[in-house]
Amino acid sequence: MPQQDSAHAGRRVCVTGSTQGIGLGIARAFARSGARLVLNAHIPDDGGALAQLSGQAEAHYVRADLATRDGCRALIAGAAERLGGGLDTLVCNAGGFFDTPLDQLDADALDRTFDLNVKGYLYCAQAFAEQARPGASIVLIGSTNSLAAEKDSVAYDASKGAVLMLVRSLAVSLAERGIRVNGVGPGLVETPLTQAGLDRPGVRARVTSQIPAGRLGQPDDIGGAVRFLASDDAAYITGQMLYVDGGILAQQMSWSPA
Template identity: 40%
Template sequence: MVTGAGNGIGAVIVKHAVKEGYRVAAWDVDEDAARAVAQDVGDACVPVRVDVADEESVRAAVDALPQPPALLVNNAGVVRFGPLLELPAADWRLAVDVNLTGTFLVARAVAERMIAAGGGSIVNIASVNGLAAAPNAGAYTASKAGIIMLTEQMALEWAAGGVRVNAVAPGLIDAGMSDAIYADPEVRRLRSARVPMNRLGSAADVADAVLFLASAKAGYVTGQTLAVDGGITRSALNAMPRPQSVDSVGVAPGTDPVGDGGPG
């Protein structure tokens, strides 16, 4: 199962999963978008209209599954950016309802069936915005940070039932909800230059990480968040000024070799 499967990262995850041999239930609130993905993929994909923030919609879709899924990818999400002082409460609620509550409702309904069948894998799509605040990110950062902690809680509670739960935190990804950002070539250039790997990520990068966490190669991995970000969440000091004189190897002549721990 892949939620938010109608476009962007979700659609690419569906395609990669089918290539790996999965039959995929492609969930999306936009049924036409889900159907287009299924037509592109073929008979191994079944489109289903589901509102992940509506518990009845989720329960009905899970009950309709012919068997417990081996893999659930909670990808459905919305963006509501803006300064917190100006953010409408309705936008806050929508982001939290879809991103965080939707992840909870779908995962819980699926985990019940997975546990009864002996286990499975759940991968929740978080964001680097859940690891670090960003300017005017509104409710998005809070909802994605919530997904990261919810992932840990699910992993703790469901491990004994054979269910592994992990998260993927995409960084600057040139896909889906970021299309409007990267439509400006100068913004694309500047943002690419800030990534240590000197490029934007792709939806395929995220899909590969998801399928790794779902695979037997990650069979002893649960409760973890894998940042797929080209190193950007570890690059804060890259922007700090630093004199070249401290970058040489060893101690400068005439200096005390006993220092205070290094220049940092």
Template identity: 40%
Template sequence: MTLPQTPSSRLDGRTALVTGASKGLGLAAACALAQAGAHVILVARDAAVLDEAVAAMAAAGLDAESLALDVTDTAAVRAALAGRSIDVLVNNAGTNRPKPLAEIDEADYAAVMDINVRAAYFLAQAVAEAMPEGGSIINMSSQMGHVGAANRTLYCTSKAAVEGMTRSMAVELGPRGIRVNSVCPTFIETPMTRPFFDKPGFREEVLAKIPLGRLGQIEDIMGPVAFLASDAAALVTGGALMVDGGWTAH
């Protein structure tokens, strides 16, 4: 009897590109992919912070390079990626401007949608052109793409758009053997989110909605990203991998 073998979770010989990669979730995703054997291109606007992250990865024996780039500059993105074949793309760069609905203005709308949706869309478009069969596009979405929340109408709108984009790209790129999925974290403790938890009652309000009873840590997204990038997820596309501690199970 020949027993089935678990598909490899290794990414040796593959090139991955991660945006918003100088810190937080992006750096965690980059480390996860590099630890699985990929050569990882870290993309962010702050070249100094980016170089520091790449140096730390290199010191740990990980294969990484930096690419200082504003992902909202579509022309610059296309120029930087010309002639490069990317096997794994993690669209992680994003922003949030939590405010009551009545206080959101057009500048807020443009800033959030420009990074969370437009930049992700056109980067995926540029990468997909030369992405080989077996490639994987991973969009860093959010549980907020699946639920509503007061003071987060704009963020929820942008992440719901990412979910629609993910499913549609999966359908279109599937015949080429390219998979497209999203990762949907709950509140993760990062430098960007930490100020919110300093507000009286906010931490308790969030924890009350998470059945597992804890906030996410950046390490919590590393396994899901590495899985979706690898052959272990060869039949997984058009999906949303919830990393929300059970928030959306209510």
């Protein structure tokens, strides 16, 4: 089990899409650092996330649909209310994948993808910036798909490419308010959302063989990177996307026949 620390002791942190998978891994990382947390999802209950964090940190749950501007503003207002003031850190993680083969991609799937993966990040950041505490930080969750395309993933790839530029643009726009903005781009991480694909015959072994680190990512791998970027140790880092991918983006195609 990762060691406890106090790097974020007492800090007020909101993590969107944080009841499972990568979001829950991020919340666990902040809980170990002594942060006060607000978790979020669009479902009526927290799915057991609060119970999992019980004993590690003060944690609350705010249900909100982040595909709408009103939902984003309600989340930030609810988080500030529960934690008793302005927030120190916002982590935008809630996202979706609604892709189909290119010739079947329609306006509905494209709109759903950008409403949640891009507009939701922007609207949450806007609301957060209005009441953020001094030295506040935003971390946006991108993807290796921000830089490298995947077949039949046009809408998702485009949305994550937009997140990369959103990190940079928000960092420039919010710098004068003392708010840092960075991103973390996960590679292939084992979560409930990727489980079905990984469980298909031969897929797990095939994709793992293409990762230089020799294993799939885990949610806690992402949590540690996010926690660092939100910490005082990263006080001079803004506008950057940190790829946590086991080396996927570092390599060219393999010529090995194996």
